[in-house]
Amino acid sequence: MSPILVFGVIAGYFLLLLAISHFTSKQADNNTFFTANRQSPWFLVAYGMVGATLSGVTFISVPGEVGNSNWTYLQFVMGNMVGYAVIALVLIPLFYKLKLISIYEYLKDRFGQNSYYAGASFFLISQTVGASFRLFLAALVLQIAFFDAFGIPFWVTVMITIALIWLYTFRGGIKTIVWTDTLQTSFLLLAVVISIWMITDHMELSMADVFATIGKSEKSTIFDWDWRSNNAFYKSFLAGIFITIAMNGLDQNVMQKNLTCKSKGEAQKNIFWFSIVFFFSTVLFLALGVLLYKYAMDQGIAIPERTDDLYPLLALNHFGILAGVVFLLGITAAAFSSADSALTALTTSFCVDILDIQKKEKNQKKTRLLVHIGFTILMFLVIIVFNSLNDSSVVSAVFKVAGFTYGPLLGLFAYGLLCKNPVRDKWVPVVCILSPVISVILDFNSEAWLNGYQFGFEILLVNAAITMLGLFALYRPKTDEVSID
Structure with a gap:
């Protein structure tokens, strides 16, 4: 694809996001930014969360990974379904009962102020690193696809990219994100559907032939019962459950969207329907993976050494302009749907959890705006550091270590829900620091x-x-409540 075409596609995409931002941020205040005034239609949140959950890595990796591990990824997604049920039946009622803006406010009520700061701080650290890493990957795609052709340095690409995100989120916050997520989900799913259609058209397959091809393929094997395998069912299924609870149910980035629904019942309905749509969306990606390998084999196209490169290779070079354009929109949507909501969640958590902005009588909006700018600059600097490391293994290690910060959050919430004993709050941050250190x-x-x-x-x-x-x-x-803590 030519750089000019790439520019036109990306520019058009961001113009749509800015238009949505304009209409969703009218008369917006801090309550709109943090909670969307708790007026979001549940079905809109459910549909939009599909795109936010399917990250750019998933968008590319899941179809390609079919060549290595068949459909065993679906075992993990089955566990996701159980995890989402736990979120809907346990966490959603708790968070709505307490009328939380930030989910970490629960830790203050359950343990105390120090535990509250510890939980919020771990989220801020992990989300800053994680969101910056995902945005770093998105900026790399844009750099290769467009900016390199004009000799524009990477730091300028990053600055433009993150500035665009700031522009369409700084006023409407989570209310804008709920609506832009629907657009991003649509582009994601459209990319997969058009890719499947292109393959079936090139290979002259009917819909019945498509189902038969997928059903007969060895790559469609779902279950792995070998307990020694990395993809063993029990391991993948349990992973799906607990990773979902920790990295979705206890993540402000994800839960902030659920808490914009009008009531507990609508939020629960949103989670259940989202999980169903997400499951079948994953099946669609896996089906695409089987067809990609079938197409490459029939056309005599060499399979790339990195399976992640298969989908981009075929979409951009073999399926035609339409498929290439939609693929580019899909990968852009996948990358930015997680980064934009992360920036909003970071701003919300810092304002509510650290600054306690609700108790300030003056300049609340100005404070929130400054925090939003601050995290935008921070993400820019983290991305530049990632790029300066110039070592993918080091960057991946940093990202992996950031993932360890979800362990203390899972431990804090699990203890709080399952055990009623009080604790010495002032020592909780020490435990939360030592836990990931020992785990690493x-x-x-x-x-x-x-x-x-x-x-x-x-x-x-x-x-x-x-x-x-x-x-x-x-x-x-x-009896030690006063004397010790």
């Missing part, structure tokens, strides 16, 4: 210390368990 040490040394054993998703559970054990150790008799 275990993860890096497990092969040497545990006879060759390598941790997978279960390191999250180990991290959470260490946090819970630490909280048990901090048990505070009720």
